[in-house]
Amino acid sequence: MTGKAMAAEADAPVLLAGGNPQIAKGYGDEPVQAYIAAMPGWKRDVGQRLDALITQAVPGVRKAVKWNSPLYGVEEGRWFLGVHCLTRYVKVAFFRGAELDPVPPVASKQAHVRYFHIHEGDAPDEAQIIDWVRQASRLPGEKM
Numbered sequence: 001m002t003g004k005a006m007a008a009e010a011d012a013p014v015l016l017a018g019g020n021p022q023i024a025k026g027y028g029d030e031p032v033q034a035y036i037a038a039m040p041g042w043k044r045d046v047g048q049r050l051d052a053l054i055t056q057a058v059p060g061v062r063k064a065v066k067w068n069s070p071l072y073g074v075e076e077g078r079w080f081l082g083v084h085c086l087t088r089y090v091k092v093a094f095f096r097g098a099e100l101d102p103v104p105p106v107a108s109k110q111a112h113v114r115y116f117h118i119h120e121g122d123a124p125d126e127a128q129i130i131d132w133v134r135q136a137s138r139l140p141g142e143k144m
Contacts, residue, residue, distance in 0.1 A: 013038040016068060018086040023065045031065040039085055042120045046090045050083060050118075053126060057133040066144060072133075078141025081133065089117040092129075095142040100135045 013034070014022040021038035023031055036047040047070075054061055054072050062073045073079040082093040097104045097114025106115035116132070118124055 015040060019043065020068055020085040022068050025064075025066050027062075027064045029063050032063040032070045035065050035068075035070050039090075043085050043090050046118050047083065049126075050090070050092065050129070053129050054081065054133050057130045058137045061137070071144065073141045074137050075141050078143050080136040080139060080141050089119045092116040092118065094132060094136050096136060096139040097132075099139055100132050104132060 015038070016022050019040040021035050021040075023035045023038065025031075032051065036044060036051060039047045051070070058072070058074065062076065064071045064073075064079075069082045069084045071079040072081045080095055082095070084091045084093065092104075092115065093108075094100060094104055094114050094116070096112055097108075098112045100114065104114035104116045106117055108115060116124075116129070
C-alpha cells in the first residue's frame with residue numbers, strides 16, 4: 001500500500017455496527033454528505049436518493065449529523081426524520097410517524113416513532129416517501 005493510500009484509509013470514517021459511518025457531529029449539508037459518502041456499498045446509493053428526495057420534498061430543509069445519523073428538520077434544533085445504516089437495511093425513522101397517513105410500516109418501542117426500512121435490491125415507492133416526508137415536515141419536530 002502506498003503512502004497516499006494509507007493516508008486515505010486512515011482518513012476514512014470508521015464503520016460502526018451494521019456499517020453505520022462514524023461521522024463527527026455537525027450542522028448543514030456538509031456532514032450529511034460526508035455520512036452519505038461513507039455509507040458502504042449499495043447503502044450509499046440509497047442514502048444519496050433519500051437525501052435528494054427529502055431535499056426535493058422540503059426545500060430549505062435543515063440538515064445535521066448527530067449520534068452518527070443524518071437528521072432532517074424545518075425548525076432549528078428540531079428534527080422530523082433520521083437515517084441510520086444497519087447490517088441488512090437502511091432505516092428511515094419518522095419521529096412523529098404514528099401521525100402520518102398511511103403510517104410507515106415498522107413500529108418502534110416509542111409509540112409515536114415509525115420506521116421504513118430499505119433493503120438491498122428494494123425499489124421503494126418514491127412518491128410515498130415524498131408524501132411521508134412532506135407530512136412529517138409539517139408536524140412539530142423532535143428536539144434532540
